[in-house]
Amino acid sequence: MLTSSLEKAALAGDYASVNGILRMANTIFNNFRHHEAGFAPLLQQLFLKTDSLIDSGGGSAAMLTPLLESQRLCCRIFFSLPECFKGHMNEWMGVFNKCLSCNYPSLESTADGLELVDDLRCAVCDNINLYMDKYEEEFQRFVEGFALAVCTLLREVSKSPIRDQLATRAINFLTTVSTTSAHHALFANGIRDICQSIVIPNLSLREKDKQLFEMDFMEFIRRDMDGNTRRGIACELLKGLATYYKPQVTQVVSHEIHKLLSSFATNPAAQVRTCLQIFLMLKASLQTL
Known part of the structure; x- marks a missing residue:
């Protein structure tokens, strides 16, 4: 029933119905991951068709919104049924890379679209992390392309x-x-760039962090210790890079701490943020080095 309904809606190009069916399917496969009953081939067909429509549709927000929502739902179902697509990595990974690399100005100019x-x-x-974990050998030919796409994306992501x-x-x-022995060499010549353009900006304090510290420093510390923040994840990346490139990471971190100390020395009374930055950089370096 689910498969036939999706096929009918997809043939009609009725993405309101398509997305409603995909939401239902996502709920089902989240709970019953081994009951796809022939749904996977149709999902792949829809995913590739929608990608073609995105490429040829002109790029207006009204056109892109239901199509990107469909792709998002397809990706969520993919996550629940990863083994169904091992034999079709070329098709899926090509579109995944495109999703990370392409910009959609008509959508990204509004909060809802972004x-x-x-x-x-x-x-x-989530999907490429899953495949890296479960099917590393089969996935390895895609790792370099995704690493480049993700690095480029992170350089463009604001601190909002x-x-x-x-x-x-x-x-x-x-x-x-x-941290994987087979792929760490991808970063061998870019340690400084990754640290300076990705790690350190995500360790940096934002205005909301400063406000939280001033209002409730215990809550600030609790969140920071949880590690499930940009700063915590950035620390994990720093630790990961240091697994194979400790001297290079040490050099970059030491340089940044020196810069922060110099900034603090120029005007200690006005440098609350710098004090916190030094604390966070020292914390990151101690965890890493």
């Missing part, structure tokens, strides 16, 4: 809290790659 695009990218990051989920999921992928 949230949709980031939700799709989060789903893609609304983008925290995307940042943490993307950094998680880089951390996994950096």
